[in-house]
Amino acid sequence: MGRPSKYTQEFRRDAVELVRSSGRPINEVARELGMSHETLRNWVRKQEQQASGAGSAVQAGAGLSMADKDAEIAQLRAEVAELRQEKEILRGGRLFRQGDGSVTSRFRFISTHRGVHGVKRLCRVLAVSRSGFYRWVAGEPDRQARAAAEDVLAAQITAVHAASGRTYGSPRVTAELRDQGVQVNRKRVERIMRRHGVVGRHQRRRKRTTIPDPTAPAVPDLLGRDFTATAPDQRWCGDITYLRVGDRFLYLATVIDIATRRLVGWSINSHMRAELVIDALDAAVAARGGDVAKVVFHSDRGAQYGSAGFAEACRRHRIRRSRGRIGSSYDNALAEAFFATLKRELDVEHRRWTSEADARRDVFRWIAFYNHRRRHSALGYRSPADYERTLETVTLQQSAA
Template sequence: MARPSKYSAEFRSDAIALWRASAGRRTFKDVAADLNVNPETLRTWVRDADGRSASAGASQDTEAELARLREENARLARAEKGMAVGAGDPASGSGVFRPGDEVKTAAWDFVSAHAEMFGIKRKCRVLEVSRSGYYQWIAGAEARAGRQFEEDALVEEIREIHAEHRGNYGVLRVHAELRGFGHSVNRKRVARLMRKHGIAGRHLRKKKRTTIPDRLAPPVADLVQRDFTASTLDEKWCGDITYVQVGAAWLYVACVIDIRSRRVLGWSMAPHMRAELVIDALQAAVVTRGGDVTGVIFHADRGSQYTSAAFAQVCDLHGIRRSMGRVGSSYDNALAESFWQGMKRETMHQRVFVTMSQARLEIFRWLTYYNARRRHSALSYLSPMEFEQHHHKKAKLSLAA
């Protein structure tokens, strides 16, 4: 009898959709790295799904989603650098028709261009610029050209990083990415170039309340007390529920985060907020950690899902110690709240999802990207999975010593 897979049917389905959405632009190895699965495992899932699709017929919803993605990719490919995507006007901050160009360098350019006709001395006197300054400017022309070439190359690399991370990275993460590539570049320089060329990260939007407390639920102590730090992995977890608008409906997402590494260990998505939503996310986290999580503290708000008897039973089964903040205090679960803000800022910027499959794919894509590649400010700008790899390496070296 075949051994049951540690990956849920929900995860496999979303992984297949993520691979198909890449439309051949990414290899199995690249997608599998974000998913933290073996490339051959992903290849098998896709092959099996393709076999089933051939007999059952392609899903109309999937085809519509693929068509939308192809159209969006084509539109992005057509967009000119420095231009707002989908618009005919220059993007904000692109420098077109900007006043203030009447500076000394422009005057020296004019002197240089008309030196043979009018003479340098006369032109400098008429324009009221220093002749010695002009000669210094001429002497530094080669150096300026070299610096400009380096700056243009740096701006191009910043654009590539910004585009690769789908416009989500701001100055700090772009700077960390450049340093990760071996560049010794000042953060203020990166900020200046991004501001000059109109390159900016995402910004927050307003949020909506989703926590509905159960006043009759038995009390649970707050074992975290707003201390969102941990000395090791699987010491403290936290979780929460958020919502995503899909047309006129809602898709709800639950997650479980390791407070030490900020890694999303488990998640679940459904068009409801019943207790099974948070139970599925917790069980996925347990599987991610190999099944033995005895003693870990799980912190959440006092929503009815987390105070339910069914959720308490699952926690007891795995030896998980429950912890809850106060009713109506977002600061008591600030880490999870901050995580949701980042996800919404980077997946829902100026858009509303039309279909559930579209929303699931985008959120699944971001969650796997967040774990594998998104640099985190609380982790010295490592991704959560990179941080865990460093953590395990240090632990092995300590044991060897």
């Protein structure tokens, strides 16, 4: 019997859909998912062969790709922004002539029109000193250099913010810039973001989806709100949340490694039965190579986690169960925080999915971003995958010593 795959059928299906819908190269998507590009290429080829055999081949190259459309929209938005800025500049000049300009705008007006009206007359009419104007002129090269440097930094900030799906606030933008070798402090990043209207997404309250089952067999709380671990696969936690799709819901169950904050297993379905959390647990075990004996899995007291089926799955994988108190979100705070981040950064408050396929694709894309690229404040602003590699390196060094 061959070695079982660490990728579930659900993961394979969603990975292929991500390649198909994004229009990006397979090796780029594979790198984002932390997997071999050849493996992903084989999955895509297999699906294409199956689709061809069923007579459902899709004509390639018809119309613009999503990436082309996004680029075109971005260009149009940039052009609109430029036109708006030009309009504001013209409007500012009109207000200035009515006497609403600052001292700096007066100096600029004088500099522009001194060839026509003369410095002395302009300074007298606009009630500014000639010596002050000439000091302002002498400082122009330094101001231009500072402004140019700020424009470069603003462009870098905008690029980092866009790469995060427009979710990062100033702390994560600062961390990303420093990792790229840009020496900048958070206050300056925050000021430039505010000036350019670059805003991260803010957390919103969410509803609970798990229904407590007070009659379930007693399971001890092995964490006691201590959501720390020194190495991967010591402690896991998980929960369930909902995603609105049209007039119904999809449900997402998760398994998070507490040491690295990595989402090691998940499952999405249209029901909240025990099979949902069992599938997520099985996916996490497969992702970790099949041997997770003695790992602690912590959950709330929802009925799914108290079911006989979930208890049997934990026994099968030799996982130790841990459960918080009824109605206490703090007893499963890490899982709650993960869902708050997911819903904030996917903007589910305003997003309206019309199909299950669209919702699955967007969630899968965000999970790949979260695991491999998103900077986590609790991990020193490193991604879960990067932090996990750091812990593994330390463990190997300690073993060698």
